[in-house]
Amino acid sequence: MTILIADDDRVHVQLVSTRLKKLGFDVAIAFDALQAFTIAIRTAPAVVLLDVYMPGGTGLEVLKRLKGSSKTNQIPVIVISGGKNEKTPSAVKDLGAAEYLCKPVDFDLLVQTLYRVLGMPFESSPHLEVHK
Numbered sequence: 001m002t003i004l005i006a007d008d009d010r011v012h013v014q015l016v017s018t019r020l021k022k023l024g025f026d027v028a029i030a031f032d033a034l035q036a037f038t039i040a041i042r043t044a045p046a047v048v049l050l051d052v053y054m055p056g057g058t059g060l061e062v063l064k065r066l067k068g069s070s071k072t073n074q075i076p077v078i079v080i081s082g083g084k085n086e087k088t089p090s091a092v093k094d095l096g097a098a099e100y101l102c103k104p105v106d107f108d109l110l111v112q113t114l115y116r117v118l119g120m121p122f123e124s125s126p127h128l129e130v131h132k
Contacts, residue, residue: 002026002043006036007051019107033057037065040072047117052081052088060095067096076117080105
């Protein structure tokens with residue numbers, strides 16, 4: 001099962017990617033908005049973890065494109081942002097995001113959210129072993 005991480009913060013991407021791989025997920029990575037949409041079309045990930053602020057366009061634009069394409073509109077998107085705009089969480093939900101999380105994101109919360117969005121039982125997750 002592939003998760004697409006679309007974020008220009010390479011440190012965040014490395015940390016999240018490494019932990020998700022330890023949980024058994026395959027990871028695809030995009031560092032800008034154009035890559036994010038292109039990779040989503042090409043790989044059809046199970047979930048997209050999408051940053052709001054990226055080069056080449058915003059995560060909101062990517063979300064609109066993902067939800068507007070018949071090839072990607074069923075892929076759940078979890079928006080993760082360090083921005084402090086109070087309207088962003090409701091805006092991304094209105095655009096079709098499954099969830100909105102704030103950076104710095106707690107990895108246990110991210111994993112719990114991922115499992116819920118994927119319809120997988122969280123209790124079977126070895127996330128606590130990875131967190132240490």
